[in-house]
Amino acid sequence: MKKDIHPKYFENTKVTCSCGASFEIGSTIPELKVEICSNCHPVYTGKKKFIDTAGRLEKFMAKMEKSKKMQEEASERKKAKKEKVKKQDSQKNEEADLKEETNVSDK
Numbered sequence: 001m002k003k004d005i006h007p008k009y010f011e012n013t014k015v016t017c018s019c020g021a022s023f024e025i026g027s028t029i030p031e032l033k034v035e036i037c038s039n040c041h042p043v044y045t046g047k048k049k050f051i052d053t054a055g056r057l058e059k060f061m062a063k064m065e066k067s068k069k070m071q072e073e074a075s076e077r078k079k080a081k082k083e084k085v086k087k088q089d090s091q092k093n094e095e096a097d098l099k100e101e102t103n104v105s106d107k
């Protein structure tokens, strides 16, 4: 090995994960902090977990909620419109029934 070109090697670098797990590896850094490890990564756990460090997920969820609200409002408006049309139709039908009845009584 050439002298003075290799960094110091730590045999027992402690790796601490944000999930609480810790283990030791060999590294040139005495201590490591990670956000995800094999103990909590979805690939290993098989559980769905969101890794969000920049608030992008929250932003997305807010967007989704807003869009859901808007959709609900739109569907309600549509429903109200439909009911209005139905009412008009039924009124027309009643008028037609009345006319038929008067026709029958004329005979």
Ligand SMILES: [Zn+2]
Binding pocket: 017, 018, 019, 020, 021, 035, 036, 037, 038, 039, 040, 041
């Ligand atoms: Zn972890």
